[in-house]
Amino acid sequence: MQFAERFKGRVAVITGGASGIGVAVAHRIVAEGGKACIWDLNAEAGAKAADAIGSQAHSVTVDVSDETSVTRAVAETVKAFRQIDILVTSAAITGPNATMWDYPPDKWRQVIDINVNGVFYCCRAIVPEMQKSGYGRIVNIASVAGKEGNPNASAYSTSKAAVIGLTKSLGKELAKSKITVNCVTPAAVKTPIFDQMSQTHIDFMLSKIPMGRFGLVDEVTSLVTWLASEECSFSTGAVFDVSGGRATY
Ligand SMILES: NC(=O)c1ccc[n+]([C@@H]2O[C@H](COP(=O)([O-])OP(=O)(O)OC[C@H]3O[C@@H](n4cnc5c(N)ncnc54)[C@H](O)[C@@H]3O)[C@@H](O)[C@H]2O)c1
Numbered sequence: 001m002q003f004a005e006r007f008k009g010r011v012a013v014i015t016g017g018a019s020g021i022g023v024a025v026a027h028r029i030v031a032e033g034g035k036a037c038i039w040d041l042n043a044e045a046g047a048k049a050a051d052a053i054g055s056q057a058h059s060v061t062v063d064v065s066d067e068t069s070v071t072r073a074v075a076e077t078v079k080a081f082r083q084i085d086i087l088v089t090s091a092a093i094t095g096p097n098a099t100m101w102d103y104p105p106d107k108w109r110q111v112i113d114i115n116v117n118g119v120f121y122c123c124r125a126i127v128p129e130m131q132k133s134g135y136g137r138i139v140n141i142a143s144v145a146g147k148e149g150n151p152n153a154s155a156y157s158t159s160k161a162a163v164i165g166l167t168k169s170l171g172k173e174l175a176k177s178k179i180t181v182n183c184v185t186p187a188a189v190k191t192p193i194f195d196q197m198s199q200t201h202i203d204f205m206l207s208k209i210p211m212g213r214f215g216l217v218d219e220v221t222s223l224v225t226w227l228a229s230e231e232c233s234f235s236t237g238a239v240f241d242v243s244g245g246r247a248t249y
Helices: 018-029 042-052 065-080 105-133 143-146 154-173 192-196 199-207 217-227
Strands: 011-015 034-041 057-061 086-089 136-141 178-186 238-242
Touching: 011 018, 011 065, 011 105, 018 034, 018 042, 018 086, 018 217, 034 042, 034 065, 042 057, 042 136, 057 065, 065 105, 086 105, 105 136, 105 178, 136 154, 136 217, 143 154, 143 178, 154 178, 154 238, 178 217, 217 238
Parallel strands: 011 034, 011 086, 034 057, 086 136, 136 178, 178 238
Antiparallel strands: none
16 A cells, blocks of 8 residues: 655665665655665666666665765765655675574675674764754664574574664664664565575575465565654654564564
8 A cells, every 4th residue: 555645755765775675665665755765786776776666766886884885875865865864774685594603704794794784884874864854764674583583594683683773772862853763573575685595494484484474575665664654753763573473572
């Protein structure tokens, strides 16, 4: 379901906006009257996604794990759109599936760099833009893995638990302002991210969902866009579940 003008006059940055959940959020925000700035490492996919959305979308090539790249992306976004009202941090990788004692340290660092430090750099650089107007909505995409700790995915689970902690801290720091910070913890949703995981791991994730099915991108998008809207005004530093009953807390 769409709400015609929910994002009228609002500019959203969506990291990882070229694919999966991120691109669906970008589509929905523009369909509901807003502008979307797609931030992605994949320049070609980002440009293609922005083209498909239309004139209210723009793409910026950025590596969220690189602080300088993020600073540049903020400048480019503000130049194109003058303001940033919404940040959805969707960029992430899974890292390999392996036990912790077999986990390659360089892969561990890469997961933490993108999934945790990337969210930190983006929030750190964009909050001051929101403070200029006194309004903002930050929605971090964590994962049920951050609550439950999936075996053979320790770097990813650790990174998503960190995103939950980061969300709680920042939400409290900004609680007296009109900038809210929340996160969502989806269970498995079929997107291109599945290509990074072993079939055994995908089967394990499905087996843990009481509804017995994967989530749908639209089901996550609906929750994310509500959290990104003005309607969500009395929730901050909170963790919102969308896991088909897997994590009922
Ligand atoms: N799909 C799921 O099952 C699922 C479940 C729980 C949580 N999540 C989370 O949802 C979010 C979106 O996942 P998705 O399924 O849409 O994945 P996806 O792989 O389809 O999209 C991720 C996007 O992030 C981009 N990206 C990767 N590294 C980047 C970097 N360093 N800088 C900028 N962009 C980068 C990729 O190019 C890609 O476009 C992620 O945070 C993921 O951890 C996904």
